[in-house]
Amino acid sequence: MNISWDYILESLKSGLQYFPNTLKLVMIPTFLGLIIGTIIAFVQTFKIPVIGKLSRVLITLYRGIPIVVALMIYNLLFTLKFEAVARFFRLNISIADVDQIIVGIFALTLMSICLMTESIRGGLIAIDNGQFEAGYSIGLTRMQTLRRIIIPQLIPISIPPLTNNVIGIIKGSSITMAIGITEVLAGALIPGSKSYSFLEGYIAAAVIYWMFTVILEQLSKYLELRGKNFKRSLV
Amino acid sequence: MIELKHAKKSFHKTEVLKDVSIRIETGEVMVLLGSSGSGKTTLLRCVNFLEKADGGTLTIGEQNVDMKRASKKEIMDVRRKTAFVFQNYNLFQNKTALGNVMEGLVTARKTPKKEAQKLAEETLAWVGLSDKMDNYPAQLSGGQQQRVGIARAAVLNPEVILLDEPTSALDPELVGEILAVIKEIAQKGITMIVATHEIAFAQDVASKVVFMDGGVIVEEGAPKDIFRHPKEERTRQFLARILPSEDMYYI
Amino acid sequence: MTDIFSWNRFFDNIPKILPYLSVTVKIVLFATVFGIILGIITAIIRINKIPVLNQIMGIYISFMRGTPMLVQMMLVYYGLPVILEGLFQWNINRWDKVLFVYITFALNQGAFLSEIFRSAILSVPSGQSEAGYSVGMTRIQTFKNIVLPQAVRVALPGFGTDFIGLFQNTSLAFLIGVVDVMGRAKTIGTATKHVIEAYIFIALLFTVVSIVMQLGFFSADKKLNYKNEVSV
Numbered sequence: 115m116n117i118s119w120d121y122i123l124e125s126l127k128s129g130l131q132y133f134p135n136t137l138k139l140v141m142i143p144t145f146l147g148l149i150i151g152t153i154i155a156f157v158q159t160f161k162i163p164v165i166g167k168l169s170r171v172l173i174t175l176y177r178g179i180p181i182v183v184a185l186m187i188y189n190l191l192f193t194l195k196f197e198a199v200a201r202f203f204r205l206n207i208s209i210a211d212v213d214q215i216i217v218g219i220f221a222l223t224l225m226s227i228c229l230m231t232e233s234i235r236g237g238l239i240a241i242d243n244g245q246f247e248a249g250y251s252i253g254l255t256r257m258q259t260l261r262r263i264i265i266p267q268l269i270p271i272s273i274p275p276l277t278n279n280v281i282g283i284i285k286g287s288s289i290t291m292a293i294g295i296t297e298v299l300a301g302a303l304i305p306g307s308k309s310y311s312f313l314e315g316y317i318a319a320a321v322i323y324w325m326f327t328v329i330l331e332q333l334s335k336y337l338e339l340r341g342k343n344f345k346r347s348l349v
Numbered sequence: 350m351i352e353l354k355h356a357k358k359s360f361h362k363t364e365v366l367k368d369v370s371i372r373i374e375t376g377e378v379m380v381l382l383g384s385s386g387s388g389k390t391t392l393l394r395c396v397n398f399l400e401k402a403d404g405g406t407l408t409i410g411e412q413n414v415d416m417k418r419a420s421k422k423e424i425m426d427v428r429r430k431t432a433f434v435f436q437n438y439n440l441f442q443n444k445t446a447l448g449n450v451m452e453g454l455v456t457a458r459k460t461p462k463k464e465a466q467k468l469a470e471e472t473l474a475w476v477g478l479s480d481k482m483d484n485y486p487a488q489l490s491g492g493q494q495q496r497v498g499i500a501r502a503a504v505l506n507p508e509v510i511l512l513d514e515p516t517s518a519l520d521p522e523l524v525g526e527i528l529a530v531i532k533e534i535a536q537k538g539i540t541m542i543v544a545t546h547e548i549a550f551a552q553d554v555a556s557k558v559v560f561m562d563g564g565v566i567v568e569e570g571a572p573k574d575i576f577r578h579p580k581e582e583r584t585r586q587f588l589a590r591i592l593p594s595e596d597m598y599y600i
Numbered sequence: 601m602t603d604i605f606s607w608n609r610f611f612d613n614i615p616k617i618l619p620y621l622s623v624t625v626k627i628v629l630f631a632t633v634f635g636i637i638l639g640i641i642t643a644i645i646r647i648n649k650i651p652v653l654n655q656i657m658g659i660y661i662s663f664m665r666g667t668p669m670l671v672q673m674m675l676v677y678y679g680l681p682v683i684l685e686g687l688f689q690w691n692i693n694r695w696d697k698v699l700f701v702y703i704t705f706a707l708n709q710g711a712f713l714s715e716i717f718r719s720a721i722l723s724v725p726s727g728q729s730e731a732g733y734s735v736g737m738t739r740i741q742t743f744k745n746i747v748l749p750q751a752v753r754v755a756l757p758g759f760g761t762d763f764i765g766l767f768q769n770t771s772l773a774f775l776i777g778v779v780d781v782m783g784r785a786k787t788i789g790t791a792t793k794h795v796i797e798a799y800i801f802i803a804l805l806f807t808v809v810s811i812v813m814q815l816g817f818f819s820a821d822k823k824l825n826y827k828n829e830v831s832v
Contacts, residue, residue, distance in 0.1 A: 117682065174814075178807030180771035183782070187799045193407055194604055201648075244439035247399055249434035252453030252505060253425065266443040281666070288668035292775055299671065313678040320667045320675060327666035343485075 117317070121309055125318035129302030133322070135215060136297040139287035144280050149228025154227070155234035155261075173228045181286045184221050189293040192217045204250050217288035218297075222283055229282060233275035237268050270341030277334035281327055288323065296320050350374055351396075351509050351540065356405035356416065358391055365391045366402070367564035371422040373542060373557070377558070378535045380551040380572075381544040383561035384587065390436075391512045392561070395430045396542070398424045410508055429457065432502035434512040438494040440486040446473060446497045447482040453505050472504040473497070478528050492523035499530055503539070510534070512543040528554075548592060552576060560584050610797040613788060617798060621805070623698065623780035627770045631703045632763065635709025642714035647721060657714070664711030669704075669769050676704040677776050701773045705766065712762050720755035721747060753824050760817030762812050771806065781805065 154173075158166045192214070200207055241264060249259030291300040302319040306312040351373045358366040366388045373379045381389040394400040395416060398408065399459050409430050413424050432453075441449050446471055448504035454465035473482055476496040486494055495515060502510050515531065516524040528550045535541060536597045545551065551558055552572045559569040560581075568575060568584045578594075642661070645653045664672070677700045684690040724747050732742030774782035781802050789795030 167762065174811065175807055178768075178810035179803045180768040180806055182771050182775075183799060183806065184805050187803065188457065190796050191604075191803070217584070244435060244437060245441065248435065248441065249431075250428065250440035251397055251431075251435075252501065253428045253457030254453070255425070258456050262452065263441050263443065285668035285670075288670050289772070292670075299668070311678075312674070313682060316671055316678060317676045320663075320671050323665045323668055323671060324663060328662065331666075 116203040118309075118311075118314060120187065121305060121311065121314035122318050123313040124305045125302040126321065128304050129298045129315075129318050129322050130302030132297050135295065135301075136287050138215060139222055139290060139295075139297055140280065140283050143283055143284050145224040146223050147230040147279070147283075148276070150227050151230025152234050153236060154231045158231070158235055159238045169231070175233055176224065178208070181221065181225055182289050182292060184224070185218065185289060185293050188217050188221050189214075190273050215290075215295050217293060218295045221290075222286050225286060226279065227285055229279040230276070233279055234268070236275065237272040238264075239269055241267055256326060270338055273334055273338045273341065277330060280330060284323065284326060284330075288319070308341070350410065351542075352408040353392070353396065354406045354408075355409070356394050356395055356407075356456060357403045358400060360386075365564050366395070369405075369561070369566055371542075371569075373540060375508075375540050376538045377537050377540060377556040378554050379542045379559060380555040381542065381555045381561060382546075382548075382551065382575075382587070383544075385423040386563075387561040389561050389570070390513050393433075393513050393542060393544055394569070395427055396511055397433055397511075399433070411540065421524070430508040432505050432507040432510050434495070434502050434515050436514040437518050438486070438491070438498045440494050440497055440501075442486055444447065445483050445485055446478060446489065446493075446500075449486070449497055450501045450504050453501065457563055458505070468502075468504055475503075475533075476500045478539060491519045495519065495523075495527050496530055499527070499534070503534060508571065509540040509542060512541060512544070512545070514544050516545065516547060524525070524581050543549060546570040548588075562587065605796055605800070606669060606794070609765055609792070609794055611802060613785075613798045613801055616788060617781050617784050617801060617805075620675065620779060620781045620784045623773075623778065623783075624767070626753070627698070627701055627705055627773065628763075630710045631766055632770045633704035634702075635713050635766075638706065638710030639713030639717050642710060643717040643721065646714065646718050661711045661714060664708050667683070667713075669708065670772055670775065672708060673701065673704045673772060674793070676700050676707075697776055698773070698778050700776065701770075701778055705770070709762075709766060710771075713759070715764060716755050716758040717751070718752040723754050724750045747800035756821050756824060759811070763817075764813050767809065767813065768806060771802075 154165075154169050158170060160166075196212070197208070214329045245263055245267065246259055249263050250256075254262070287297055290297060291303075299319045302322065303312055303315040306315040352371070352434070354370045356366050356369045357364075365386075369388065369392055371379065371392075375418055381392065385387045391400060395402040395405075398416075398419065401419075405416045407414045407416050407427065409427060412423075412426060412430070414427060419427075440446075441452060444452060447466070450469040450472055451462075451465045454460040454468060455462055460468075465553060466596050470479070470482065476499055478493060478496055478500070481489060481493060486497070489497065495518075499512075499515070502512075512531065516527050519527065528547060531541070531543065531550075532554050543555075555572050557569060558575045560567045560579075560583075562583050568579060568581045575584065576588065579588055642657050646661075677697070680700065680703065681692050684692055727829050728746050728750065729742050732746045733739075737745070770780065771782050773780050774786060777783070779787070785795055785798035785802060788798050
C-alpha cells in the first residue's frame with residue numbers, strides 16, 4: 115500500500131487552513147436557522163392563521179430537495195443573474211467582488227431553517243400543555259409563560275436534535291466544494307493535485323470532519339447534562 | 350361573591366355545558382359532584398378562561414364579564430382574582446417548590462422578590478413542606494406536589510380557588526393529607542369551588558353541593574340534604590353507585 | 601428570464617432524464633438490503649456488548665455518522681482499489697463506478713440503521729422477554745416472536761426518515777461520475793449549454809418522490825399502530 119503519511123499531514127494542514135470558511139458555512143446558517151426556525155416553530159404551534167399552515171407546506175416541499183441539487187441551482191442563478199440583479203438595485207458591484215461562499219451560506223441557511231423548525235416544534239409538542247395552563251392560571255401572560263416556564267424547559271430537550279442538525283449542516287458544507295467554494299474538503303485536496311493522489315486528501319478531510327463532529331457531540335452531552343438539573347430525581 | 354349565569358360550552362359537536370348557573374358567596378365551599386363528562390371540569394376551566402365559554406356571564410366581586418366576548422384585559426383581570434389547582438398538579442418543572450409558589454407573585458403581580466419569598470415560605474410551611482422548599486417537582490411525591498400546587502394557588506390570596514379533582518391522581522393513602530390541607534384552607538374562610546368524587550370530604554367541608562350530569566345542574570343544596578334526601582332520580586342513581594354500600598364494610 | 605429558463609427545454613428534458621431514475625432505485629435498493637443486514641448484525645453486536653467487536657463497531661458507527669457522505673464515497677472510490685491491490689493484488693480498475701457507490705451507501709446505511717434498530721430493540725420492556733421465558737420460550741423464540749415485532753413498530757418512523765434521507769443522498773453519486781439523473785443533467789448541460797431546467801426538474805422529482813415516501817411511511821405507521829389499539 116502506498117499511502118504517504120507526509121501527504122496526509124500536508125493535506126491536514128491545507129484543509130485546516132480553510133477551516134474558517136467551513137466555520138462560516140456552518141455557523142451563519144446555524145445561527146439564522148435557530149432564530150428564524152424558532153419564530154416559525156412558535157407561529158406553527160400557536161396556530162397563527164396564514165403563516166402557520168403556509169410555512170408547514172413550504173418546509174415539507176423544500177425538505178425534499180437534496181442539498182447538492184439546490185446548490186447547483188443557486189450557483190447557476192448566482193452566476194447568470196448577478197449582474198442583472200445588481201444593476202436593478204443600482205449597485206456598482208460586479209460578481210468578482212462578491213465571495214461565492216454566499217451561495218453556500220444561502221443554501222445551507224434554507225436547509226437549516228427547515229431542520230431547526232422541525233426540531234423546535236417537536237420540542238414544544240413534547241412539553242406538557244399543563245405547563246402553559248398552570249402559567250396562565252396564576253395570571254402570567256403568554257409571553258411571561260414562554261419566557262419563564264416553557265423556554266427553560268425547551269432548551270435541554272432541544273439539544274440532541276439541534277446537535278444533529280448542526281452535524282447535518284457540517285456535512286452539507288462539504289458539498290459546497292462541488293460549486294467551487296474552498297472549504298476544508300477542497301482545501302485538503304489541494305496538495306493532491308500536485309501528487310496526482312487524492313486519497314490522502316480525503317483521509318485528511320475525513321479526520322478533520324470526524325474530530326469536529328466528535329467534539330460537538332461531547333459539547334452537546336455536557337450542555338444537556340447541565341440543562342437537565344431540574345429533571346434529576348432523588349431516587 | 351362569584352356568580353355564573355347561563356354558561357354554555359360545546360366541543361366540536363358535543364354540548365358539554367348546557368346552561369349552567371351557580372352562585373357562591375364569599376367564604377363558601379362549593380363542591381361540584383358528578384361523573385366524568387358531566388361538565389364539572391369544563392365549568393371550572395371556564396371560570397378562569399382556560400376554556401372560553403360559548404355563552405354566559407361571569408361576575409367576580411365587582412367585575413362583570415361576558416364569557417364569550419371577554420377581552421384579553423378582562424381575562425387577565427379575572428385570572429388575577431382566581432387561582433387553579435390541577436388534577437395532575439402541573440407544577441413548573443424547571444422551578445423549585447419555592448420558585449413555583451413565588452412565580453405568580455413575582456411575575457404576574459410584580460411583588461418584590463423579598464416579600465414574595467417570605468409569603469411563599471409561610472404558605473409552604475402552612476402546607477407542611479418547609480423542608481422541601483428547594484426541591485424540584487421531579488424530586489417530590491404526588492402528595493407533596495399537590496400540596497405545592499395548593500400553596501401556589503393560596504399564596505395569591507384570590508377571590509376564589511378552583512380545584513379540579515385535586516385528589517384523583519393520587520395514591521389512596523395520600524388522598525387524606527390533601528383533603529386535610531383543603532379543609533384547613535376552607536376553615537380560614539377562603540372561597541373555593543372543588544370538583545371531586547370524595548363524598549366524605551364533601552359532607553365534611555362543603556357549604557353547598559351541586560350535582561351535575563350531562564352538562565346541566567340536576568340538583569343543588571346543603572350536603573346533608575343532597576346526601577340523605579336527594580330529590581332527583583338521577584342524583585339517587587349517582588349516589589347509589591358511589592356511596593359505599595353496607596356490604597363493602599365486611600370485605 | 602426566458603433566456604435562462606425555457607419551458608420547452610424543461611419538458612424536452614423529462615424523457616431524457618427519467619430513465620436514469622433506475623440507477624437511483626438500484627442504489628437505494630442495494631444500500632437498503634445490505635444496510636439492513638449489516639445494521640442488524642451491528643446492532644446485535646452492540647446490544648450484547650461482544651468484546652472487541654463492540655468497540656470496533658462503535659468506531660465504525662461514529663465514523664459513518666461523523667463524516668460527510670461525499671468524503672465517504674471518495675474514500676471508498678480512491679481507497680478500496682488501493683486496499684484490494686495491496687492485500688490481494690486485485691485490480692479493480694474495470695469496476696463500474698456505481699459499485700463504489702453501492703458499497704459506500706451500504707456501509708453508511710449499516711451504521712445508521714444499526715443505531716435505529718438498537719434503540720428500538722432496547723425500547724421493548726424487558727418484562728416482555730421475561731414473560732416469554734416464563735412460558736418456556738427460548739431466547740431466540742422470544743426475540744423472534746415477541747421482541748422483534750414490537751421493535752419493528754418502534755423503528756418504523758426512524759427507518760422511514762433515514763430511507764428518505766438515503767434516497768436524497770444518492771444525488772451525490774454523480775460527483776464520482778456515475779450517470780444517474782444528476783449525471784444525465786450534467787451531460788445535457790454540456791451538450792446543450794442549458795442545464796437549469798434539468799436541475800429544476802430533478803429538484804421537483806426528488807420533492808415529489810420524498811413526499812410520496814413520507815405519506816407511505818405515515819400510513820404504514822398508522823396501520824401498524826392501529827392493530828395495537830383495537831383490543832383496548
